[in-house]
Amino acid sequence: MTYPPPHHPQYSPGQVPVVGPQAGPPPPGWQPPPPPVRGGLNRGSKTVLFVGPVLMLLLCCGGVSAISALTGDPQPTEIAAPDQQDRPAAATDGVAPPPGPVTVAPADSPTPSATATPAASVQTKTVTETEKIGFKTKKVNDPNLAKGKTSVRTKGVPGVRTLTYEVTLTDGVETDRRLVGNKVTKQPVTQVIAVGTKPASKCDPNYSGACVPIASDVDCAGGSGNGPAYVRGPVYVIGSDIYGLDRDGDGVACED
Template sequence: MLLVRAALGSVAVVALVGACGADSGTSGAGEPAAIASVQVSVTPTPASTAGPGATSAPVVTPTRSRSPKTSVATTKEVVELRVIPFKKKTVTDDSLAKGERTIRTAGVDGTRRLVYRVTYVNGVQTGRRLVRQEVAKEPRSQVTAVGTKVEEPEQSGGCDPNYSGCVPIASDVDCSGGSGNGPEYVDGPIDVVGSDIYRLDADDDGIACE
């Protein structure tokens, strides 16, 4: 007797061998027959190459799943220093001549410290936010003095020592009643005791404004 059992993808063959009256290594009839078991693996053949009536096994193509790229975000604080320009002030000074200028206090710039929080994703900056600021160095104003003093012109006065009496000291002196245009005039006669700087002695006799 032969029993054949088939399964998808494999065939199991079980053979029951027995013969009534067989005496080769057996003790007699009625004893259990020897069992021979054989496992046979069968690989399904595609319909295109197998014979008629053959079935095709489904072909499974493996797919590789690609995991999404992981983003790495980091933050750090960045410090910047900025210049605070100094201011300028002007004051008047009556000890300086009018219009004269001089720097009394030199100006000095200050410094401002700013702290930013910067965000990076995969090494690329994506955000920047100011978190605090402070004055690291105060600026110093520049002070300039401007003079307001007015110089008084020298006044004419006194007597010129080149003449007797009192001939005023001036840019020019002429004899009264003459053709001169001054600005100062004198009445004669006047003795010339030095140099006739105003040319009052027309005939050079030593007596001016005769």
């Protein structure tokens, strides 16, 4: 027996469906449907009114989505089988991934960078230093100086030389030195030494005018003295009268 749709107008809610003159019991488990809601379909109802052209449109052009939109039911969601949920995605190139756990690297994993070595500090400066220049010594003969004697006439003075260097410092430590200037800023003075060439005198230097010999005793010639050496005057006393020749003390001896 074929029953008309539950909402057919020939019977009211709760009435057993009847077709033609015959009536019979409903199929097992059949329940009367809820009353229809005007202006649309019941929410949750799975009943759809099938009309020929509309049915074809629903079947060929997204029928499931259209039915869901009309009835308010959400579209069915495809859920992967439990044995496929934990499997890694197949490779896009057609090669299956190797078995076992798959390790995925972080997308923005930082790359460690080497510590930059600080550049060395290099400086260049000019340094000036001085050094002494030794003087020379010159000897000259002096005929007025007794033979064998010397005398410094000009004292020697050292000279000065100025040296200029270009010095390179790396991190404060000298690593290079280059001479860029060498100049004598003070000339040395030559030392002059006089050397006597005069023969040694045999006359006593305390007397002049006549050569009073150097002896143990000297007397005036022609006098009463007994020598052993004698001198003829006049003799002038210019130092000490070591021989007692000026008896009257007037500075002139051996006048007679």
